[in-house]
Amino acid sequence: MRLPDFEAWAIFAKVSERGSFVRAAEELQLSKPTISKAINRLEQSLGIALFNRNSRQMSVTETGRMLLGHANRILAEAEAAESEARGGTHRPSGLIRVAAPMAFGIRHLSPALPAFLEKYPDIDITVDFSDSLVDLVAEGYDLALRIASLADSSLRARHLCGVRLLLVATPEYLDRIGRPTHPRDLEGQKSFVYTNTSAPGTLRLTSIETDEDYVLSQASRFRADNAEAFLPALKAHLGFGLFPEFMVWDGLQDGRFEQILPDWDAASIALYLVTSSSTLRPFRVNALMEHLVSTFEHPPWAKTGT
Template sequence: MRLPDLEAWAIFAKVAERGSFARAAEEIQLSKPTVSKAISRLEHALGVALLNRNSRQMSLTETGRALLGHASRILAEAEAAETQARGGTLVPSGPIRVAAPMTFGVRHLSPLLPDFLQQYPQIDMAIDYSDALVDLVAGGYDVALRIAALADSALRARRLCGVRLVLVAAPDYVARLGHPDDPRALDGHKSFVYTNTSAPGMIRLHHVPDGREFVLSQASRLRSDNAEAFLPALEAGLGFGLFPEFMVWDGLKSGRFVRLLPQWEAAPVALYLVTPASALRPVRVNTFIDYLVRAFDHPPWGREDPAPATGTP
């Protein structure tokens, strides 16, 4: 009986994890030709291609995606066995690749990194800041942060904290509107439209006291796929918009912004930590996940209502 080529399976998992032969080879300290030969050896034994590759990019085939979970478990079990053999003292080390939303990542993830990297000097980080919805497996990401009402998927998701969406404007803009208490007063007003949604310019609100719903239709004064681009114009009093609380909580606290329609709310979303489907992960990735769970247990924007809302109570 021929034993499985466990080394090739582990190398395949590492290549998929890192998203390239070169990055995998560097991490596991093998030459790129050795890594490539291991994948070819495995594909030949299976009689099917696991990776699509050319001189510029690499991606998993349908079979590769189906088998990746098995390969990842083989690699993770081997790492766990070595950790146990060393008395459970394996120091977290190696690279972690992360995807995070642009504004949230720069404002709230980046400040956490110095402390984490100082605690774990053998871990290296590669972070892609983008509002695009990346493919974790094809992109070789270990972890992604997503702010959404998360749909069902094959990925594993862990809710870190809630994120309220609030309608805000500058005080002088609200004064010109006359401190409205009904969303119909805003309907059709030119404002800031975030385009990275399924229905740009449509804001579904519900009335907290009695549950009534209203779909607010925004006319566009300024459109963008990054809401941070609106902040200078928002502060200048040129419109209103719906923003995640983490983006405007400091402005609300200082009085630069005020809330609109205090009795009307948009459905909240949440900050999720998303990983590929396998429950088995390298020690360094679990270490980072645990760090983020602790860090966002009490996020700064959720500790208090930063400023009174405007409008009729």
């Protein structure tokens, strides 16, 4: 029985991560011919092409993408095993790939990273900001931040903190239309509709006092798949919308925004730290995970009430 070519699989994962043979060779401290030979050896063994290559660019083939998840697991578990064997005496280094929602990532993840990078000067981080769900394993991410209800049971999800969804407008807008006491008072009023949901323009609200449910059908003034896009129109008093608390908490504190119907709740969501199902991770990944847990255990938008 011939053993799998673990070195070639790990090199395949690293070339895919770095996007070139040269950058992979530099990180692995191997020569470019060694990298090229390992990829050619693996392609010959599998009978398929893993990369589309020409003199100007390189990309992973469709079949290569299907196999990349396996390669990433081989590399990650080998790195984790070495880290555990060293007992933490080895200074952590290497690249961590992170996926994060765009608005939250730019507002709150990015400010949390400088302290980590200063503490671990040999660790590099790549963050892809997107509101689309990514396949962590197949696309080679070490971890992701997600704000949602999670359905993929093949992933490990760690609850970091709750995220309230708040109906918000400016005081000037509410002075003009009146301050509603029931969701039906908002029917027909122009609003901002977030389209990246299963039912855009439909808001289910529940009375805190009576448990009454009311489904509000929004009249759209502005539709978008990222709520950050609504903020200039919100500040211009052009409508109301449902926003995650982390996006509007400072405006609520200083009076620029006002919560509508504070006695009615929209379904709350949560911030999760998501990883693959494997418990073996490189030390650098575990270090970033603990840093994020510490950062968002008491998030800034929850330090004072609204």
